[in-house]
Amino acid sequence: GVEASTTAAWIERHRQMYERATRHPFTVSIRDGTIDLSTFKRWLSQDYLFVREFVAFIASVLLKCCKQDSSDMEIILGGVASISDELSWFKNEAAKWGIDLASVSPLKSNIEYHRFLRSFTEPEISYAVAVTTFWIIETVYQDSFGFCIQEGNKTPPELLGTCQRWGSAEFKKYCQSLQRIADRSLANAPADAVKSVEEAFVRVLELEIGFWEMSSSQS
Ligand code: HMH
Numbered sequence: 001g002v003e004a005s006t007t008a009a010w011i012e013r014h015r016q017m018y019e020r021a022t023r024h025p026f027t028v029s030i031r032d033g034t035i036d037l038s039t040f041k042r043w044l045s046q047d048y049l050f051v052r053e054f055v056a057f058i059a060s061v062l063l064k065c066c067k068q069d070s071s072d073m074e075i076i077l078g079g080v081a082s083i084s085d086e087l088s089w090f091k092n093e094a095a096k097w098g099i100d101l102a103s104v105s106p107l108k109s110n111i112e113y114h115r116f117l118r119s120f121t122e123p124e125i126s127y128a129v130a131v132t133t134f135w136i137i138e139t140v141y142q143d144s145f146g147f148c149i150q151e152g153n154k155t156p157p158e159l160l161g162t163c164q165r166w167g168s169a170e171f172k173k174y175c176q177s178l179q180r181i182a183d184r185s186l187a188n189a190p191a192d193a194v195k196s197v198e199e200a201f202v203r204v205l206e207l208e209i210g211f212w213e214m215s216s217s218q219s
Pocket of ligand 1: 047050051137138140141208211
């Protein structure tokens with residue numbers, strides 16, 4: 001639409017942090033082809049645990065949506081369908097890399113992120129904050145992995161499937177649909193509520209940076 005986008009304005013206002021989340025040395029090293037494969041495997045294992053938590057988060061967004069604004073229901077339900085597909089993808093990918101998912105334990109930054117996600121399942125948390133948080137979580141991956149398949153990349157062929165999963169035009173469209181929903185729900189929210197959604201937006205960027213750092217660290 002032509003109306004001002006609150007979420008786009010936040011990306012501009014927090015541009016530096018947004019770049020740190022979406023052009024992190026971890027994903028940039030995928031694009032450069034310099035990534036260490038043990039680092040990639042650590043990320044894959046940890047992200048599988050993240051996605052399992054993310055299922056409950058998306059379910060809570062769907063529930064809030066159904067209670068409030070059923071016109072968004074199909075898009076959020078699409079998110080539920082794609083997370084189901086994503087879990088299968090992780091299992092398949094882990095098998096390819098020889099990772100035993102049953103023996104993976106969450107690292108500190110992952111646990112911190114789980115705690116954050118769980119805080120949204122409370123019924124008093126608004127749909128506006130939940131759906132906007134959902135949008136930025138997906139968008140960080142879309143932008144990060146989209147960059148890995150843009151022109152000039154040297155992404156190793158065995159990592160292209162991962163990059164396409166979140167970097168595809170289809171996933172980008174889905175993120176744009178979520179962004180429209182977020183902007184519309186923010187347009188109807190009181191100013192103090194909008195302020196707290198912006199805080200959640202910034203918190204997601206911090207948590208995403210922490211997640212990449214955790215995946216990159218050699219411990
Ligand atoms: C940490 N953030 C993290 N993992 C993901 N899979 C996504 C975002 C997007 O689905």
